[in-house]
Amino acid sequence: MSGDLVMALLVLLPLAGAITAFSFPRWGPRIGCGVALLTLALAVRAALDVLRQSPLTGSLGGWAVPLGIRLRVDGLSAILLLLLAIVGLFISIYSLQALGPARGTRGRAARYYWPLWLFLLAALNGMFLSADLFNLYVTLELSGLSAVALVALAGTKTALDSALRYLFVSLSGSLLYLMGVALLYGACGTLDFELLAGQVTGPPGWTAMALMTAGLMMKGALFPLHFWLPPAHSSAPAPVSAALSALVVKGSLYILLRLWFESAGGGLTQGTLQLLGACGAAAILWGSLQALVQERLKLLVAYSTVAQLGYLYLFFPLAAGGGVRVWTGGLIFLSAHAFAKAAMFLSAGNIIKAAGHDRINDLGGITRVLPVSVFTIGLAGISLVGLPPSAGFVGKWLLLGAGLQQGQWWWVATIIVGSMLSAAYMVRLLSHAFIRDGTATAWKAVSPGFEWSALAMAVAAFLLGFTAKLFESLLQGVVWIGGAQ
């Protein structure tokens, strides 16, 4: 199978699956899991190709660049494609039981879940394959629209209100981005990442960068534009919350990384990067403090996402002078968060299923009913806090090292304070589950299949740090990352 075909199938397969699952709802679960499995095989194939002969490029239908659409996989895209495929497969397996067949009382949600989920996979795969800014706009919008529809699935007032709020933020964010695309095209005459490199200069270029960054910050929920995330992520069904927190917010971050480091490469100003880092630092502190005072489990997990995204924006000022080592740290951190957060939201879903609510204060004694789910939350929490030898630790360690080496001690201090705060909210959550004696006794049974797929992801978040070599060799092939060394 040629590289062209692999790249085309990564988008086409989930797209075709989505349409089939919509037409034949009864087959939805089988199609969804089948497509997720094949996507993983394709992503592995693409990553192996990149390791051998980096990077992969191809044009759809043989049409060359200005008319055609160019697809490309380099080390950075390969890592994100793999991450998406693995987390996507686990979420699909969990959904198999969480949503069940498209009949009965939960039928409506189950019927629309599979097509929307596959559309989301297709959009995100397309995003990681795109080589130009306009194509990215289309995939950004597609992923946003399917994510909004997924949030609305529950059909309750809260779900619809959160979905509407999310929709307005998402659409205005992508329009800000599109305005930037228009200005960049006017100024540079191209939208290809590689061709743009070094051309983003002067007032039009910087206005465009500012507009696009603002739009992506909105969609990526970076403080102070994070206000829509906690209600949207917490009111969705468990597998949707997991997908949104683990994967969708990473899409905007990925585009920002490409924009700032690949396209704007030469003209980076330390001041702008420090500003992004400052927003990240504020996100870490604000998100962690909010997580500490939340009364509801899902809101706690959602605010923890706001905080953890902050670390990924701290990465910007550190990456500028860093090279492959810092990028390895940043991407391990990103992947660890994706696995840990998905595991947490799925386990939170189990707890809600068993208890009928997610009030942290009334969860005393849940350990006796759902030992595996509580263990999963604990294990994922270790990675979020960044205790050794979890992947969260490896990621933070590499970032801390870069901060010390570059003398940017203020980010080092933020990372340490943030880690202590996240340890505090994890301990608060777990102490309620373990120590307090349960008052309520009417726990409902949860089938073990729910617990094990979440646990598998928490274990992955724990062990991921041992694959740092793979991350490093994939990133080494990316010219603009290695070149910064």
Added chain:
Amino acid sequence: MSGTPHLLFLFTGALLFALGLRGVFSTAPPLRRIIALNVMSSGVFLVFIALAAAAEGGRPDPVPQAMVLTGIVVAVCANGLALALTGARRSLDGTGEEEGP
């Protein structure tokens, strides 16, 4: 970029965009905010067209026009979803209960 008509379109586009952005983040009812989104996207499309017309050599550049066409398709889909969500939310008004249809 030469000629005042292009600049006129460019600034009108930017103005529409800013007005729309202001409207989306107001506290107006959802329908008015959806219309504000459309004003915003019209602004972006106008800027694209102005840049296409201002291409060198006197011939308009087809690439931004193709982008506007794609953008319009995306905007139609987004409008459909926004209106459907607003409608679904409105049908729950006054029911008091936290249950979907």
